[in-house]
Amino acid sequence: MSQLVTGDAVVLGLQPARLPSRAMAVLLDLLIVFSAYLLISMLLLSSVFSLGTAATAAVQVALFVLLLVGAPIAVETLSGGRSVGKAAFGLRVVRTDGGPIRFRHALVRGAVGVVELLLTLGTVGVIASLVSAEGRRLGDVFAGALVVRERLPGAASRPVPPAPHWLAGHFTELDLSRVPDDLWLSVRQFLTRLPQLDRTVAWSMGVRLSQELMARVGVAAPAGVQPVDYLSAVMAERQRREAARMYAAGQHVQQWPQAQYPQQQYPQQQYAAPQYAPQQPYFQPQPQQQPQPVAEPREIPVEEPPSGGGFTPPG
16 A cells, blocks of 8 residues: 655655546546536526527536536535545545645646546546656646545544643643644654654654644643653543543533522411301200109099999880
């Protein structure tokens, strides 16, 4: 696998894309662009056909320039070198130093691509890509760009070497807000690729990056600290602050403060207890009656029948 090496001997670890993957990405992009071109042409030409041949030709040229030339340039500029086809096959257009492309790089690639891809049906682009050791076509050479593979099988990002334990806590007061992102990227690439560099080159690069970093933070490194140890400690401090910021953001989302509303005080009213008249009981108790004495039974005299017996006839 061929890798890109900058002028400072920093191995970028980017693999240039080869012809088969680039050809498939270009075919997918051309399929999308030509489909849009034909659809829009049918809609516009049907409305301007009555204006004459000159108007129809002008519309066709304008659509060709806008869709087949301008659209790829705009997409690569806004997406940082990734068109639909390149994104589908894991490719990206970068500068020769590994940085993202700008508008001028996309403009040169698009203008030269009209000749070597559209007008010659890709013949010039295929020949130039086969001749180049990095698979670059003429548009890439003139623009100073390169198409690389982003998704590598089995590729894993290397961790930054840990800082020395005796430097822990020495850089907690540094102002790291003025350090640009590209300098952080250079420091990270240098530290992760340090075992692959020559000792002399690694020392010179470490000194240069340390001086740039000290100029940004405004504080010199402690006496006797090696450049690599200084860079590792400052990078570890930056990672610690980023982790603390992310943790604080997560806690803020989980514990969202509730709005405090003042409690309204209502005056308490004093109510007098109602006075109820005493009620008479439903049942009046009856006085107990004394038992009356029972009269003794009297004897009834029995008259004796007259003597003579029998019945006495009525008179």
